[in-house]
Amino acid sequence: MYTFRLTIIFLAFFIMNLAYGQSKMVLIKGDTYIPLYGRDSLKVTISDFEMDVYPVTNSQFLDFVEKYPKWQRSKVKRLFADENYLMEWKSDTKLSETQSLNAPITSVSWFAAKDYCECLGKRLPTVDEWEYVAMANKELPDARTLKSYNKYILEWYETPKTFNNNAGSTFKNYWNVYDLHGLVWEWTFDFNSVLVSGESRKDVDNDSNLFCGSAAVGATDLMNYAAFMRYAIRGSVKAKYAMKNLGFRCVKNINK
Amino acid sequence: MKPTSSSYAMLVALILLVTSCINNEKKTYDNAADIPVSREMIAELTSPPNVPTPVGLRKAKKLIVNMEILEKESTMTDGTTYNYWTFGGSVPGSFIRTRVGDEVEFTLSNHPDNKLPHNIDLHAVTGPGGGATSSFVAPGHEKKFNFKTLNPGLYVYHCATAPVGMHIANGMYGLILVEPAGGLPQVDKEYYIMQGDFYTKGENGEPGLQAFDMQKAVDEDADYVVFNGKVGALTGDNAITANVGETVRLYVGNGGPNLVSSFHVIGEIFDKVMVEGGSSINKHVQTTLVPAGGAAIVEFRVDVPGTFILVDHSIFRAFNKGALGMLKVEGEENKKIYSGVVQEGIYHPEGGTIQEMPDDDSKKVAPKENKTLAEKMESGKKIYMQTCFACHQAEGQGIPNAFPPLAKSDYLNADVNRAISIVLKGKTGEITVNGQKYNSVMTRQAISNDEIADVLTYVYNSWGNNKTNVTKSQVDQIKSGH
Numbered sequence: 001m002y003t004f005r006l007t008i009i010f011l012a013f014f015i016m017n018l019a020y021g022q023s024k025m026v027l028i029k030g031d032t033y034i035p036l037y038g039r040d041s042l043k044v045t046i047s048d049f050e051m052d053v054y055p056v057t058n059s060q061f062l063d064f065v066e067k068y069p070k071w072q073r074s075k076v077k078r079l080f081a082d083e084n085y086l087m088e089w090k091s092d093t094k095l096s097e098t099q100s101l102n103a104p105i106t107s108v109s110w111f112a113a114k115d116y117c118e119c120l121g122k123r124l125p126t127v128d129e130w131e132y133v134a135m136a137n138k139e140l141p142d143a144r145t146l147k148s149y150n151k152y153i154l155e156w157y158e159t160p161k162t163f164n165n166n167a168g169s170t171f172k173n174y175w176n177v178y179d180l181h182g183l184v185w186e187w188t189f190d191f192n193s194v195l196v197s198g199e200s201r202k203d204v205d206n207d208s209n210l211f212c213g214s215a216a217v218g219a220t221d222l223m224n225y226a227a228f229m230r231y232a233i234r235g236s237v238k239a240k241y242a243m244k245n246l247g248f249r250c251v252k253n254i255n256k
Numbered sequence: 257m258k259p260t261s262s263s264y265a266m267l268v269a270l271i272l273l274v275t276s277c278i279n280n281e282k283k284t285y286d287n288a289a290d291i292p293v294s295r296e297m298i299a300e301l302t303s304p305p306n307v308p309t310p311v312g313l314r315k316a317k318k319l320i321v322n323m324e325i326l327e328k329e330s331t332m333t334d335g336t337t338y339n340y341w342t343f344g345g346s347v348p349g350s351f352i353r354t355r356v357g358d359e360v361e362f363t364l365s366n367h368p369d370n371k372l373p374h375n376i377d378l379h380a381v382t383g384p385g386g387g388a389t390s391s392f393v394a395p396g397h398e399k400k401f402n403f404k405t406l407n408p409g410l411y412v413y414h415c416a417t418a419p420v421g422m423h424i425a426n427g428m429y430g431l432i433l434v435e436p437a438g439g440l441p442q443v444d445k446e447y448y449i450m451q452g453d454f455y456t457k458g459e460n461g462e463p464g465l466q467a468f469d470m471q472k473a474v475d476e477d478a479d480y481v482v483f484n485g486k487v488g489a490l491t492g493d494n495a496i497t498a499n500v501g502e503t504v505r506l507y508v509g510n511g512g513p514n515l516v517s518s519f520h521v522i523g524e525i526f527d528k529v530m531v532e533g534g535s536s537i538n539k540h541v542q543t544t545l546v547p548a549g550g551a552a553i554v555e556f557r558v559d560v561p562g563t564f565i566l567v568d569h570s571i572f573r574a575f576n577k578g579a580l581g582m583l584k585v586e587g588e589e590n591k592k593i594y595s596g597v598v599q600e601g602i603y604h605p606e607g608g609t610i611q612e613m614p615d616d617d618s619k620k621v622a623p624k625e626n627k628t629l630a631e632k633m634e635s636g637k638k639i640y641m642q643t644c645f646a647c648h649q650a651e652g653q654g655i656p657n658a659f660p661p662l663a664k665s666d667y668l669n670a671d672v673n674r675a676i677s678i679v680l681k682g683k684t685g686e687i688t689v690n691g692q693k694y695n696s697v698m699t700r701q702a703i704s705n706d707e708i709a710d711v712l713t714y715v716y717n718s719w720g721n722n723k724t725n726v727t728k729s730q731v732d733q734i735k736s737g738h
Binding site (some may be wrong): 048082084087107112150153155157160161181185225228229231233235236237241242244245 | 397
């Protein structure tokens, strides 16, 4: 009887985890690196953390809004998500026919993404954490200088409608993380910490600005156009924005 | 008629219009910023090569411009496509036409399917970034900003989001015209032409969807240099047109990102060029320089019909990379201005005798005397196939309307001496062969008298001709005789 109850509890916990979209995470070993847009080109130190292997999928987010109705399309506060929020969905709890369950969730606001992660005891990655993991290719932890690495990302920018592809459909990188490039943009916790005013060419004496003139002067890697564009997209959004090409994944601190 | 609210509104507007006429008609403003605006108007936007209606005498208005950004795949050249980023769905983007003093309310919308944030820097804007700061917009969103047009001229607009070069290289540029009060002088035809350079993974002409190549763009090694976004956007059926006697005005822009254009129309002289799109007018210009991120307005009257080719006179771009367009002009010929071909002739630099290559003595074979007919036929056929075949064809049938036949030829059979003479000296002008008129040119043939005898014997003894056996002495006689 006792074991039976334990099994039930265990099973319930397991099912809850599954249904609730507790996705697999992997360990990212921290290090010190210079981001493309290091604040004042300073080195950044990343502590060890865990990251979702895949971006959050439609099916996982569906479970989330069922559990937390305040994040359903018709109930969400406009302050926390604009009119594009889950726009493609058929209803509050139904995807449209063209959306696949395993495709990454997009058209979600930063508030929604942040809350999703927090409800799972996780958080959104910082820009520096995200960029740290994303500078890896299949073999190397830092592939930023490789032509093929940049080429892959740039080509994705020119491939339309990749948001319909399934999570896991791109490559597995050095850290065993999938889809950082080639599927959708991803929210980061401090996405607007590197200020982008929208005017790309002023403030050449101030690298808080990411557009052409200043970018050319301030960038640590002049050819990393691929990364410029990530910073540009981050700079163009507000926390309540929802976009068809913008999803997210979560990370978790390691408790020592 | 029932008085409706709209008719009242019209009445009010009319009164306002009349009063504003009284108040402002003769007023001129030293400072364009002081020009008042009356009423709203939605701007007409056109895709190239068309331009919106001229502003004419209209007053400054609040002008509503709605521009949508679309990232889409389209044709670069036959069999090759490219992912263009566009203002309004075309490369170059929609043409915006304003007048000095207009207050433009500009809404930039970024289509939800797009991947990237974009913005717009209009060179016609006085203000930081030319609007770039205020128009930076994420996919699925829109931004609105206002500006007043202060300086008349033709201005480039383009996207200024990082990496700027890539956004421009993918087609994000266009033209905005600010006309002076009262408008530009009227002309008969106006067109919108904008040059741009493109950098693709594959070389020029490589089929399939071609991706942007950042390295080539940095190296300024363009695969395509084109007018209006693709090869052939202004040629063949897409050519721009005019009629003889009309004045044509071209709004010429250059989006770059890298190359400066030496804009030229083959066979025309620009009567007027508004240099760099500004107020300075240069006259009688052959080629005008259009800087990357700059523009020019050129005007010329077309006086004669024909096809006039628009090129970047950095000429390999025109013929090898696509920077070529056409202006087709229809109407009456004017022989005084341009005659066309008046006469074609044979040109002998040495005055009638050909300069012969010094013969190599060792190779010189003494012509065999008293050849048999069979020998002459054999040699003659060889010579015919080398020398005559290209025009008169294998069976001597000639080519209708171009080269007369030798088979059953009344002209040939009538006079052997004339035939020898033609081979020796060439022939130009109209002749009638078997009832058909030919007006063409045959050059004198650089073959020996012996060979002429052989080839003519071959011709006379083939294809139903009169079997004359031409001898070398006959040829000698005619060469020295006449």
